[in-house]
Amino acid sequence: VIGLLTLFVGGMPLIAFPQNLSSANNLTVRGQVRLPSDRAMPDEGLDVVLLKFVLSPEGQVTPTGPQGRDKTDTGGNFEFVKVSPDLRAGYQIGTRVEGELYSSKVFFMQAGEKLIKIDIIVPSISADVEKLETSQVSLVIESGLGAITVTEILVINNSSPDRIDTRTNSLEQVLPKGVENFRMIETKSGATIQHQLEANLLEIEHVFPTGSTQIIYQYRLSAWFGSLEMNREFSHSLEKVSVFTPDGLLQIKSDQLTFSGQQSLHDTAFLSWKSKASDTNRLSFKISNIPAHSLQYTGIPVVILFLLFAAVALFFRTRLLNNIHSEKSTPRETTIVLELHA
The missing domain is CATH 2.60.40.1730 (tricorn interacting facor f3 domain)
Structure with a gap:
């Protein structure tokens, strides 16, 4: 929309026109829908519409509805005759090919103009x-x-x-x-x-x-x-x-x-x-500085208790092992009892 607004304002004639514009319906808009080489024109032709855009009091580009409809011939040619020109409006030609919308460039009508030629170019498709x-x-x-x-x-x-x-x-x-x-x-x-x-x-x-x-x-x-x-x-x-x-x-x-x-x-x-x-x-x-969820902190006391328990268990295990080691390293006293026989 911004691009259309820029083109619309930039392309408007830099002269003032009265509110009651030309009433002569003697302008013709003619062109061709140009398909890529890998596409064929449908036997029944393509529906083509002439669209009109004006600037609202708020400065917004506003469509005013179709100004004419036509159907192309087998060569893709179309023509709109007896078009009532609005020198303060922008125009565009649109059509659909296999469900996709394609349009011409936005164009403007000049005072005294009798014929405008404008094409719709449908690009080819590449997978590159x-x-x-x-x-x-x-x-x-x-x-x-x-x-x-x-x-x-x-x-x-x-x-x-x-x-x-x-x-x-x-x-x-x-x-x-x-x-x-x-x-x-x-x-x-x-x-x-x-x-x-x-x-x-x-x-x-x-x-x-x-x-x-x-x-x-x-x-x-x-x-x-x-x-x-x-x-x-x-x-x-x-x-x-x-x-x-x-x-x-x-x-x-x-x-x-x-x-x-x-x-x-x-x-x-x-x-x-x-x-x-x-x-x-x-x-x-x-x-x-991301707000932390309270659930992330609820696990901290559990972790602390687990570490404390592990430390206590390790302490007693180490002490027990030390005691066992001490008993094994102390020599046992052997008492020899001699029995005297008469």
């Missing part, structure tokens, strides 16, 4: 996971009772013109050992990221479109007596990793992290750290 690059990783660490909750935000960049399918060759993330209560968070579009978690190995199975994709998930790590050491392995440079934690709660220490100040996320003040460049791809840091 090496084309995916992790551009940023954020670890948001929050405290709980006897544990911490870690929210990982991955920004995966696909700079190729193809969509990258990781369903057969999954994208892997090595999480810390002892992960509990893992859950994948849906994207803003409502799409569910398919995944598999075996022990601490996360396998992401998703079709990545061209551009950036944000993947967010959470998990829990148990702490003992208010602290734990977190170890997270990456397949890229540690310089892309940042760590965040709410101000005034947890304490984080590591020679691999550099404190970078305070930031505000969703009206909450967070302390932030940046990872240093390193020859290793393993980030380790200690987290302390």
Whole structure:
């Protein structure tokens, strides 16, 4: 939505128009749905819709509903005729191919324009996971009772013109050992990221479109007596990793992290750290000041009593062994009785 808003505002004509815009319905929008070579156009064609977006009084990009519908021919060509132009609105062409939504770039109408040509390009699919690059990783660490909750935000960049399918060759993330209560968070579009978690190995199975994709998930790590050491392995440079934690709660220490100040996320003040460049791809840091669960301390008296009992038992056992040893080392007196016979 932010990207669409930026494009929408940045692409608007830099002139003022009256409220009653052009009423002439003589504009034509024409284009083609361009499929990759491994896909064929359906015999019945594809449904294509012309969408319109305007800025609300609050400055939000708001769709106003379809402005026209058409069906492509066998060559993928479509055309919208007698379109009523709104010079202050943004437009986009959309269609679905095998259930997936594809759109054209956002475009704007100019005064006196008669014809606009715009295509919808459906990229091909590749299984080359090496084309995916992790551009940023954020670890948001929050405290709980006897544990911490870690929210990982991955920004995966696909700079190729193809969509990258990781369903057969999954994208892997090595999480810390002892992960509990893992859950994948849906994207803003409502799409569910398919995944598999075996022990601490996360396998992401998703079709990545061209551009950036944000993947967010959470998990829990148990702490003992208010602290734990977190170890997270990456397949890229540690310089892309940042760590965040709410101000005034947890304490984080590591020679691999550099404190970078305070930031505000969703009206909450967070302390932030940046990872240093390193020859290793393993980030380790200690987290302390975690609220400890009372059950962790109930076992301490039992342990003390057990150790005390063991010490007493060891003392008496040692004493008994010493006594036995002393008896064996003392020579016995032998009395010889002589009997005299007459």
